[in-house]
Amino acid sequence: MRIINVNLGCRSYDIVVGDRIISYLNKFISKLNLCKLQAVVVTNPSILSNHQDYFLQGLRKARDYHFIVLPASEKTKSWPVLFKVLKKVFTIDNRGDVFLVSFGGGVIGDLTGFCAAIYKRGIPYIQIPTTLLGMVDSSIGGKTGIDLEFGKNLVGAFYQPYLVFSDLKFLETLPVKEIKNGISEIVKYGIITDPAIVDFLERNLKQIPKFKPKDWLQIVVKCAQIKAQIVEEDELDNKGVRAILNFGHTLGHALESALNYKGISHGEAVALGMVAESIMANRLNILKEKDLIRIINLITSLDILPRLKVKPSSSRVLSHLKYDKKAKMGELKVVLPVAIGKVKIISSPPLQVIKNSFREAVKLCIK
Ligand SMILES: NC(=O)c1ccc[n+]([C@@H]2O[C@H](COP(=O)([O-])OP(=O)(O)OC[C@H]3O[C@@H](n4cnc5c(N)ncnc54)[C@H](O)[C@@H]3O)[C@@H](O)[C@H]2O)c1
Incomplete structure (x- = not known):
């Protein structure tokens, strides 16, 4: 397992990379004081069907967990889907006790990060990329957002995650x-x-x-x-x-x-x-x-x-x-x-x- 720190002062975070490392996610959840919170995991159907049991071994330290499962498409990075996710997070949230988990590729990561940036003016989120592109690029750096019909990523925010956790095992099922x-x-x-x-x-x-x-x-x-x-x-x-x-x-x-x-x-x-x-x-x-x-x-x-x-x-x-x-x-x-x-x-x-x-x-x- 390798750890790379992104040094951004009070917004610093670790990028963890390794193969079959999901159980270590629990340690990071404790270290980041996220244990008292409920994890709201945003993901796609194929990722969940392939990896749910394995993935949940890493969420043992979270107080509870919920899934929001979204269609796998660039169209998911859109205002109607974002609005739906925000409302769902609100129904789960019990007086500010939620953090978001992006469990997917760049689409899920960009949308979840933006949702975390604007819900209640910012709540914690972690990136668990499941695509190679997500691991090498989109999960890192806090560029979050959605597309408009005129072009990509036209609405968004810089909002850094608390952690990027790249378990290479997820690549096994990546087409x-x-x-x-x-x-x-x-x-x-x-x-x-x-x-x-x-x-x-x-x-x-x-x-x-x-x-x-x-x-x-x-x-x-x-x-x-x-x-x-x-x-x-x-x-x-x-x-x-x-x-x-x-x-x-x-x-x-x-x-x-x-x-x-x-x-x-x-x-x-x-x-x-x-x-x-x-x-x-x-x-x-x-x-x-x-x-x-x-x-x-x-x-x-x-x-x-x-x-x-x-x-x-x-x-x-x-x-x-x-x-x-x-x-x-x-x-x-x-x-x-x-x-x-x-x-x-x-x-x-x-x-x-x-x-x-x-x-x-x-x-x-x-x-
Ligand atoms: N924020 C940034 O800095 C940044 C950088 C680069 C790209 N992006 C954005 O990332 C997006 C593209 O991301 P992407 O290439 O990861 O695509 P994606 O998120 O659309 O995922 C691709 C497909 O792979 C499936 N999938 C994901 N992980 C899987 C797994 N482990 N096993 C089986 N299927 C799996 C998904 O369900 C989806 O169908 C674009 O919207 C792009 O704008 C953002």
């Missing part, structure tokens, strides 16, 4: 498609900060599809350390440090919302976004051809790009850029790689370059 979503974010960490991650992925191309939960330990810990460090430096995403995590997400998010989140997963959209933004960097003469080829080879070899039957309209995708959170005061900021392990933030790149790069990336996805 391959979802593992690939997590791999996309791992590739992102490699390209933005750490060539060693890219080396690791290149070395393990053949083994990765056969990885057992324990095989993920090293890479999950590495990514959690990177994310923790970035969050420590720029908790509120206003110093330009945390922004580098948006690599691949500017075009990725625009594509997801242009397609109305249908027929494409978050990781696939990010993979396509990373390819398009790397092509953009090359066309703007800030990324060498050999690095671009290495990035494209890695992403195609890992088979994390979407398989598109029809080309999405690049004008429609570009029109969604204006809803991007990274577009401030009319200025679009895009994170572009300058080498493997290093990125730069570029303001308002020429629209034609964005369009052409996106079209080139899409060609790799048409099957």
Whole structure:
């Protein structure tokens, strides 16, 4: 078991990573003084049906527990579902004696965290990610929120969890498609900060599809350390440090919302976004051809790009850029790689370059 501390003063917390570690959750619940409270666990049906008995071994120290089971879909990150959850929490709450537990992937984590942030102006919550993406990324850093019809994560709050508890055992039942979503974010960490991650992925191309939960330990810990460090430096995403995590997400998010989140997963959209933004960097003469080829080879070899039957309209995708959170005061900021392990933030790149790069990336996805 490995523990990484996210040092944010009075909002500091631990990220615990290990395989088959659920019984240790009881110790953390005691240590965090959550024992006197009722746990309200927000989750999806498939997670509960696969892991309920095992998971409950970690909640022995909570005074009581309740489940709120929500549909597994990006649409769950929405105002009507949030409102339903808030009302349900209120019916369970007996004079402020509840804490929330997000037991799921990024959708459940973002929604539960936001619910914890706004219910009674903030109650404790812990993140128990069950997807690879959740373990390496979304559960860490306190970005919580829901989507609007115009775009993703447009309503939200920074609200740090009390604990992130990543038990790799949950990955046993995670569908391959979802593992690939997590791999996309791992590739992102490699390209933005750490060539060693890219080396690791290149070395393990053949083994990765056969990885057992324990095989993920090293890479999950590495990514959690990177994310923790970035969050420590720029908790509120206003110093330009945390922004580098948006690599691949500017075009990725625009594509997801242009397609109305249908027929494409978050990781696939990010993979396509990373390819398009790397092509953009090359066309703007800030990324060498050999690095671009290495990035494209890695992403195609890992088979994390979407398989598109029809080309999405690049004008429609570009029109969604204006809803991007990274577009401030009319200025679009895009994170572009300058080498493997290093990125730069570029303001308002020429629209034609964005369009052409996106079209080139899409060609790799048409099957
Ligand atoms: N807050 C952040 O910093 C941040 C960062 C990255 C992504 N996100 C958000 O995360 C979301 C995507 O999260 P995700 O990729 O984890 O997807 P998800 O939460 O939709 O989960 C994917 C699917 O896997 C199922 N599942 C989860 N764990 C399982 C398990 N162990 N066994 C079997 N099935 C399981 C879920 O029920 C769901 O059907 C997006 O909404 C994205 O915006 C947030």
